[in-house]
Amino acid sequence: MARLLVTGGAGFIGSNFAHHVVAHTDHHVTVLDKLTYAGNRASLDGLPEDRVAFVQGDIADAPLVEDLVADADAVVHYAAESHNDNSLHDPRPFLDTNIVGTYTLLEAVRKHDVRFHHISTDEVYGDLELDDPQRFTESTPYNPSSPYSSTKAGSDLLVRAWVRSFGVRATISNCSNNYGPYQHVEKFIPRQITNVLRGIRPKLYGAGRNVRDWIHADDHSSAVLTILEKGRIGETYLIGADGERDNRSVVELILRLMGQPQDAYDLVTDRAGHDLRYAIDSTKLRTELGWTPRYADFEKGLADTIDWYREHEAWWAPSKDATEAFYAEKGQ
Numbered sequence: 001m002a003r004l005l006v007t008g009g010a011g012f013i014g015s016n017f018a019h020h021v022v023a024h025t026d027h028h029v030t031v032l033d034k035l036t037y038a039g040n041r042a043s044l045d046g047l048p049e050d051r052v053a054f055v056q057g058d059i060a061d062a063p064l065v066e067d068l069v070a071d072a073d074a075v076v077h078y079a080a081e082s083h084n085d086n087s088l089h090d091p092r093p094f095l096d097t098n099i100v101g102t103y104t105l106l107e108a109v110r111k112h113d114v115r116f117h118h119i120s121t122d123e124v125y126g127d128l129e130l131d132d133p134q135r136f137t138e139s140t141p142y143n144p145s146s147p148y149s150s151t152k153a154g155s156d157l158l159v160r161a162w163v164r165s166f167g168v169r170a171t172i173s174n175c176s177n178n179y180g181p182y183q184h185v186e187k188f189i190p191r192q193i194t195n196v197l198r199g200i201r202p203k204l205y206g207a208g209r210n211v212r213d214w215i216h217a218d219d220h221s222s223a224v225l226t227i228l229e230k231g232r233i234g235e236t237y238l239i240g241a242d243g244e245r246d247n248r249s250v251v252e253l254i255l256r257l258m259g260q261p262q263d264a265y266d267l268v269t270d271r272a273g274h275d276l277r278y279a280i281d282s283t284k285l286r287t288e289l290g291w292t293p294r295y296a297d298f299e300k301g302l303a304d305t306i307d308w309y310r311e312h313e314a315w316w317a318p319s320k321d322a323t324e325a326f327y328a329e330k331g332q
């Protein structure tokens with residue numbers, strides 16, 4: 001049994017990870033989460049108290065972080081400001097959490113010689129043309145576009161430097177777009193599902209031709225556990241499930257699964273600097289560590305996700321109006 005410190009464990013992917021760890025291992029989880037607008041304590045409801053502890057706090061709070069790290073066998077670092085649209089509106093919290101917060105954790109794991117796994121994104125690699133046969137690999141050069149992705153790229157580089165300069169025992173994973181339960185309604189898929197549930201038409205940025213490479217959050221969790229258990233120190237692993245789809249086809253599928261006409265959406269103002277396409281080649285993770293995704297059927301995973309939002313209105317409703325007001329101001 002290991003003691004895992006999971007930062008950002010009240011957010012979308014971190015809470016999915018906590019549920020996954022409880023279901024599939026005997027590890028103990030301590031969640032450290034600031035509970036920003038994106039964190040929700042209710043995402044951890046139902047988890048046994050003897051397996052999951054919760055601490056509200058900031059990853060940039062060095063004394064708090066040091067105390068918690070000293071008691072952990074490994075840190076799994078999910079906490080971040082995660083939304084591109086917010087980073088275009090107010091970049092500052094992205095620097096504070098993604099850069100200074102990651103630095104604070106790295107100093108603590110360095111001091112206490114604790115294993116560290118850093119959760120990152122495929123967005124550090126920039127974007128691809130729609131017809132480019134190449135996908136991102138671990139050797140693709142960094143070329144981030146947004147304030148969000150540039151701070152994630154910066155945090156990755158800090159981790160690499162702490163491995164090389166100080167011998168910190170760290171690994172990094174860069175994953176593609178996640179979907180599943182507990183995702184904030186600001187993000188694309190839950191925004192459109194909850195729009196339809198509220199009688200609002202889904203909103204597609206630009207022409208809706210941008211492509212994202214979708215993976216179920218539970219598959220992300222199993223990949224992270226695999227890297228924690230078998231990954232080589234200092235290595236980066238790309239996580240993806242061969243799930244490329246353009247945004248328009250995702251909205252059309254949501255509309256069909258929810259019994260609406262497939263053209264019942266609006267095209268709205270595009271995102272500034274909008275990355276065109278992401279695509280992950282996860283050969284290294286699959287061949288070296290033997291990982292495979294379980295959610296091969298996107299339509300089934302999306303239908304389950306729609307059911308989850310239908311059944312959990314009390315979880316998402318408190319954020320919905322403020323989120324839509326934010327978008328409305330920008331014509332989105």
Ligand code: NAD
Nearest residue numbers: 008010011012013034035036038039058059079080082178
């Ligand atoms: P999220 O916004 O849903 O959750 C982030 C969590 O971090 C929230 O609970 C928030 O309260 C917490 N947090 C923010 N600032 C904090 C701070 N200073 N101290 C402590 N806690 C803080 O994000 P997510 O979508 O779950 O993403 C989690 C991680 O996965 C991020 O590092 C993100 O870059 C990465 N990632 C996300 C995706 C995706 O599709 N969502 C894909 C690849 C990688």
Ligand code: DAU
Nearest residue numbers: 082083084121122123176177186187188203204205210247
């Ligand atoms: O690729 C991994 C990244 O995926 C993570 O690092 C980020 O944390 C995560 O937020 C996500 O970033 P995206 O910007 O791709 O996700 P988002 O859900 O914001 O948007 C997905 C696509 O949908 C993108 O092309 C923008 C578009 N979009 C988004 C919204 C909210 C719309 O067309 N309409 C919308 O209303």
